[in-house]
Amino acid sequence: MNKLDSELVRASLVSAGFEFVNRIEEADLILFVTCSVRDHAETRALSHIGNLRAFCRKRPDVIVGVMGCMAQRMGAELTERFPHVRIVCGTRAFPLIAGIVAEATRTGGPVIRLDEEFPENGPDREPSQRPSRHSAYVCAMRGCDNWCAYCVVPSLRGPQVSRQPREVIREIEALVADGAVEITLLGQNIDSYGRDLPGDYSLADLLEDVNAIPGLLRLRFITSHPKDLGPRIPQAIARLDKVCEHLHMPPQSGSDRILKLMNRGYTREYYLELVGRLRDAVPDIALAGDFIVGFPGESNEDFEQSMSLLREVRFQQCFLFKYSTRPGTRAEKMPDQLPEDVIVERHQRLLKEQERIALENHKAMIGREVEVLAEGPTRKKPEMLTGRTRRNEIVIFQGEAGLEGKLVSVRIEETTPVAIYGKLTNTSPV
Ligand code: SF4
Structure with a gap:
């Protein structure tokens, strides 16, 4: 989603007459599009922002701005900590960026925008303004209503808002007319697409309608939540020729006790049943997953349950994250926060196992x-x-x-x- 946000910001600035440069020394405007999902991402962004202090002293005309989740979370704290930051643009103010930059130029800033209403259908872009000629991301929905105990997305990006199907389809038709052959529909919780719209139009209907667009060759959608993936989705992947046999469906943990603490809304057994249903419908489907290692209270036994789920499902690809406390989440207040060395050791073990499985999966492809x-x-x-x-x-x-x-x-x-x-x-x- 952050990648798409950066693309949309770039597109609206180009439409407003800005040009992009390759060297920071040539820039008059420097914007950071930030992520708050993990502590590490924020630490790196803060360090890059801090490093610009000396540069801005020499070039006081340069406007530095911070956008996205970290901007939404920290707000005015960013300008207090870094007086050279002159724009703080929250997750719902992205579409206004050109006007915000103009205001910061006129007034000298700081301009802080956190409470905007995201336009009903999100920012549209000129189809030609995208980094890849052949592939494009398209936002189907923003925000999330799930409130997983470790996650800042619902508080920083707000509740789920689905775009109208006709808007999504219109954007994809324009992208395909401009040469895109592969589209990835994006949503923090894509399987619940449409639940906030009138009627009963769902992700399966959207896949069907996008699949019918002439000239499109491939269609993907991310990210899937196991609890929200409805029975029509495996059938849609099996039946619709452009929908690719790939699903990113994070389990996060293999332990029922931890899944409950995480507020994920499913059990290990349910997850495995779902994998079985998907593989029955689409035998060659590739599953990608995420695991969080070291969630508060995770015992050795809980961790071994994650390890055994990883082995049982044999994910084609897995993103394995060390748990990091995020301010304002329920997990922040939970007892039994694990020491870093325990988290690192478990993370290493899981990484090694996934590497072994990935190599075996890849080797099985030789000759195909x-x-x-x-x-x-x-x-x-x-x-x-x-x-x-x-x-x-x-x-x-x-x-x-x-x-x-x-x-x-x-x-x-x-x-x-x-x-x-x-x-x-x-x-x-x-
Ligand atoms: S479903 Fe995803 S985005 Fe929503 S709260 Fe859970 S982890 Fe965060």
Whole structure:
């Protein structure tokens, strides 16, 4: 979501006449789009902001702004701590950024905007203003009503607000007309899309309608909450040809006791049943997950339950996070906060196990011919292209730059835990 927010900010500034530069020394405006989900992300952002102090002393004309979740959480504290920060733009004020910059230029700032109403349908952008020609993120909904005990999203981004289906579809049609072939629908809790809209239009209906857009080749959606993933979703993935066989559905823990403390609303058994239903409907589906390691009160036994869930599901990809206390969450006040060394040790063990599983999963692909959407040259070797399978695996193969944005066939020859290498066999899909 932060990536999309940055894209939308960039697009509205370009529409307002701003140009982007590659070197900070050339900039008149420096904006940080921040995340508060983990303490580490905030610490890094604060350190980057602090590092600009000397630069701003030499260039007092430069406007520095902080946007997004950390801006929403800290508000005026940011300008008190860093007087060179002249804009604080909260999560609902993004669409107003061009006007906010103009105000800060005119008045010298600071301009602090935290309590805006997000426009009903979110900011629209000029379809051409996006970083990738072939793939694009599209916001289907913002905010979340789930209140997981460790999460700051509901308090910083507000309650769930779904965009009207016709707005989402109109934006995707414009992106496809401009060359996008892969769309990823975004929402903090995408499976509950539509619940706040009149009628009974749901994510399954949206997938159906977007799937029908001519010219679109692939459709993805993230992030799925196990408790909200309805029975029509596995069927939609199985039936709709453009919907990719990939689902990011974080379990967060394998222990029922911890899931309850986290307020996740499902049990380990329910999660496994859901995985079974998904695999019955779509046998080749790739599942991605998130785990939080070291949630307050997590015993060794609870941790082993996470380890065994990771082994049982055999995720194609897993994001493993060390628990970090977030201000204002319920988990902040919970007893039995674990020492850092215990969290680090458990995190390492889980990482190692996931690496082993990922390598085995990747090795099983050797010899298979897969459909890859060619994305562009790799950073180190321009003669090599990178692309993604429908299951969201990254594949590296030799090919010409003209293949970018095309579906090609690649035979898998070699793998590592993070990358898969293959040989181009056909410049059209298998
Ligand atoms: S569902 Fe996701 S965004 Fe919503 S509260 Fe839980 S972790 Fe946060």
